[in-house]
Amino acid sequence: MNGLYDEFKIAVHSVWNRRWLALAVAWGLCLLGWLVVALIPNSYESQARISVEMQSILSDKVGVDARERKKNMERVQETLASTINLEKVVRGTALNRSVSTDRELSAKVEMLRKSIKIKSEKDNLFEITANSSASNFSDAENAVLARDIVQKMIDIFVEENLSGDRTETSQTIKFLDAQLAQREKELQEVEQKQAQFETENLGLLPGVGSISQRMEAARAELGQIDSQLSQASASLAALNGQLSGTPASIATPGFGGASDGSARGQLAQAEAQLASARARGWTDGHPDVVAMKAEIAALRKQASKEPAGGGGYRTPNPAYSSLQSMRAERQASVAALQARKNVLQADMAQMASKQSLEPGVAAEMSRINRDHEVLKAQYDKLLTDREQIKLRGQVESETDSVKFRVIDPPSSPRSPAAPNRPLLLAMVLIAGIGGGVGSAFAMGHLQTSYPTADKLEKASGLPVIGSVSQVLTSAQREIKKKKMRFFYGTSGALFGVFGMLMIVEFIQRGMVA
Template sequence: MNGLYDEFRIALHSVWNRRWLALAVAWGICVLGWLVVALIPNSYESKARISVDMQSILSDKVGIESRDRKRQMDRIQETLISTINLEKVVRATDLNLSVASDRELAGKVEVLRKKIEIKSDKDNIFEITANASAGNLSDAENAVLAREIVQKLIDIFIETNLAGDRVETDQTLKFLDEQLAKREKSLREAEQKRVQFETENLGLLPGVGSISQRLEASRAELNQIDAQLASASTSLASLNGQLAGTPPTIATPGVAGGGVSGQLAQAEAELASARARGWTDSHPDIIAMKNQIAALRRQVDTKSGGPSYGAPNPAYSSLQSMRAERQASVAALQARKNTIEGDLAQLVSKQSLEPAVVAEMAQINRDYDVLKAQYDKLLQDREQIKLRGEVETETDAVKIKVLDPPSSPRSPAAPNRPLLLAAVLFVGLGGGIGAAFAMGQVQTTYPTAGKLEKASGLPVIGSVSQVLTSSQRAIGQKKMRLFYSTAGALFGVFTLLMIVEFIQRGMVA
C-alpha cells in the first residue's frame, strides 16, 4: 500500500514539475474543442400531434373495412413527406430564401426529408417532428422555421385528406368510365359477331336445332311415322275386308214391313260401324247385333209376302267413306316419311362440318364471356368507388383534429452545447495531465533516492534537497501567480462560454 502511495506521489510530482506543459496542452485542446463546438449549428425541434378519426358505421356497410382504413393511414404517412409536399413546404417557409434554382430546391427537399419524422403512436394518432438548422438563419429564426415546417405539414395533411380524396375519386371514376366505354364497345362488337355467326351457322351449332339434335329428332319422328303407317295400313286392309263382305244394297220389302225395315237398316248400319272400329265377330256386341239383324229379317219376311226392292246399304256407304279417310291418312304418312328420309340424308352430309363450326363458336363465346366478365367487374368497381366517395365526402368520413399544436422551441434540440463545453474542458485537462505525465516517463529522472539506488545498483548515502535563495523564491512566486492566473483564465473562458450560451437561449425564448 505504501509503494502504491509512493508511486502516486511520484507521478503527481512529475506532472507538477511539468505543469506549464500540462497547462499549455490543456489550453490548446480547450480552445480547439470550443471552437469546433461553436461551429456546430444549433438545431431547433418542433413537434405536433394530430388525430385522424375515420367513421366506421356507414363505411363498413359500403365496403370500407378496417384494413382499408389502416392502409389509408399508411398511405397518408408515406405521402405526407413526398417530394411534391416538401417542395410546398420549402416554398412556403424561409427555406425558400436560399433557393435560386431547381437544383438547389431539390437539395433543400432532400435535406428537409431527413429532418422530418412522422410517428404513429396508435392507429389514428400521428406525431410530426421537424428540425431546423439553416446556417444562413439565426437561432431565433431557426426556431420559428421549425414551427413553420410542422404547421405547413399539418396544413398539407388536412388539405390532402379533405380535397385529395375527392380528386382521387373523381380521377378514378373518370378512368373507369373511359374503360367501361371501351369495354362496352368491344362487348357490343362481340355480341354482333356472335349473333351473325349463329345466324349463318344455325343448323350446325350445338343446342336446340343443331345437326345432332335434328338427326335424333328426325330419326325418332321417322320411327314414329313408321309405326303409324304400319297401323294405318293394317287398319285399311281390315276395312277393305269388311267392305268386300258388305253388300252395296239391301232388299226392301213392301209397305207393311216398312217400320221393321227401317230398324233393320239401322241395325245393319250399327254393325258396320262397330266393325269399322275394329271389333271382331266374336265380340259380344257384334254377336248381339247379328242376332238382332236376323230377327228383324225374319219379321220382314213374315210381314211382307210381296216382292222386295233393292235400296242402298248405309253400312256400305259408311265403310267406303272410312276407307277413303284411311287411304288419305296412309298417303300422308308415306309422304311425310319420304320427306324425313330426304332431310336425314342432307343432315348426314352436313354433319362433317359441325366440329369446326362448334370450335369456332366456342372461341367466340369464350371471348365474349371474358369481355362480359371484365365489363361487369369494372361496372361493379365503378359503383362501389362512387358510393364510397359519396360516403367519404358527404358524411365527413375523415375528421382531423390537432391534439397538440406545433411547439415553439426555446432551446436547441442539438447539440447539447453546455455538455459539450464541459466535456472539452475535462478532455483538455486530462490531455494536459497526460502530456505532462508522458513527458516525465520519457525523460530519465530519479525523483527519490530509492529510485536512484534501484536504477544504479549502488548504495545511496544521502540526498540534498533544493536550496533556493530569496530572489529565486520571489521569481518562483511570480511564476506560480502567473500559472494560477492562466489556469483560472481557462476556467473563466469556460464560464464565459456557458453564460453566452444561456444568454442566446434566452434571446430565442
C-alpha cells in the first residue's frame, strides 16, 4: 500500500514540476475544442401530434372497413415525405428564399428528408418532428422555420387524406368508365356474332333442336309409330275377319213379322244390337257381347225351323255397314302411320348426312359462348366495382368518415435540441485539463531523471549515501512566488473563459425565446 502511495506522490510531483506544460496543453486543447463547439450550428426541433378519428358507420357498410382505412393512413404516412410534398414544404416556408435553381431545390428537399420524422404512436395518433439548422439563418429564424415546417406537414397530411382520396376516387371512376365502354362494345360485337351464327347454323347447333337431339326424338317417335302401326294392323286384320263372317244383308219377314214375335224378327233385333255394341268398341270378350252371340245362335236355330213367309224381303245388314265404316277408319289410320314412318325415316337419313358437320359447328358455338360469358363476367365485375367505389367516394366526401384533430400544435422551440452546448463546453474543459496532466505525466516518464534516492539506487546498483534538497535564495523565492501567481491566474483564466462561454450560451438562448 505504501508503494502505491509513493508512486502516486511521485506522479503528482512529476506533473507539478511540469505544470506549465500541462497548463499550456490544457489551454490549447480547450481553445481548440471550444472553437469546434462554437462552429457547430444550433438545431431547433419542433413537434406536433395529430389524431385521426374514424367513426363513420356508413363506411363500414360500403366496404371501407377499419383495416382498409388503417392501410390508407399507412400509405399516406409513407408518401407524406415524398419529393413532391417536400417541395411543397420548401415553397411554403422561409427556405424558398434561398432557392433559385432546381439543384438548390433538390438540396433543400434532401435536407428536409433527413430532418423530418413521422412516427405513428398508436393506430390513430401521429407525431411529426422537424429539425432546422440552416447555416444562413439565425437561431431565432431556425426556431420559427422548424415550427413552420411542422405546420406545413400537418396541412399536407390533411390535404392528402381529404382531397387526395377524392382525386383518387375520381380517377378510378374515370378509368372504370373507359373500361366499361370498351367491354360494352366488345360484348355487343360478340352478341351480334352469336346471333348471326345461330341463324346460319340453327339445325346444327347443340342444345334444343340440334341434330343429335332431333335424331333421338325421331328414333323415339319412330318406335312409338311402329308400336302404334302394329296395333292398328292387328286391329284391322281382326276387323276384316269379323267383316267376312257378317252377311251384307239379312232376311226381313213380311209386315208385322217382327212385331208378332217370330224367331226371324228377334234374330234381326239381336244382330242389330250386336252390331251397335261393336260399333261402340266392345270386344268379343265383353260379357254382353258373349250373351248376345249366344242369343243369336239360339235364334238362328229357331228361325231355320220356321217356314219362310210369303211377304218377307232382304234388307242391308246394319252390322255389316258399321264394320265397313270401322274398317275404313282403321285403314286410314294405318296409312297415316305408315306415311309418318316414311317421313321420319327420310328425315333421319337427311340428318345423318349432316351429322358429320355438327362437331365443328358445336365447337365454334362453344367458343363464341365462352367469349360472351367471359366478357359478360368482366363487364358485370367492372360495373359492380364502379358503383361501389362511387358510393365509397360519396360516403368519404359527404360524411365525417375521417376527422383530424391537432392534439399538440407545432411547438415553438426556445432552446436548441442539438448540440447540448453547455455539456460539450464542460467536456472540452475536462478533456483539456486531462490532456495537460497526461502530457506532463508522459513527459516525466520520457526524461531520464530520478525523483527519489531509492529510484537512483535501483537504477545504478550502487548505494546512495544521501540527497541534498533544493536551496533557494530570497530573490529566487520571490521569482517563484510571482510565477505561481501567474500560474494560478492563468489557470483561473481558463475556468473564467469557460464560465464566460456558458453565460454567452444562455444569453443566446434567452434571445431566441
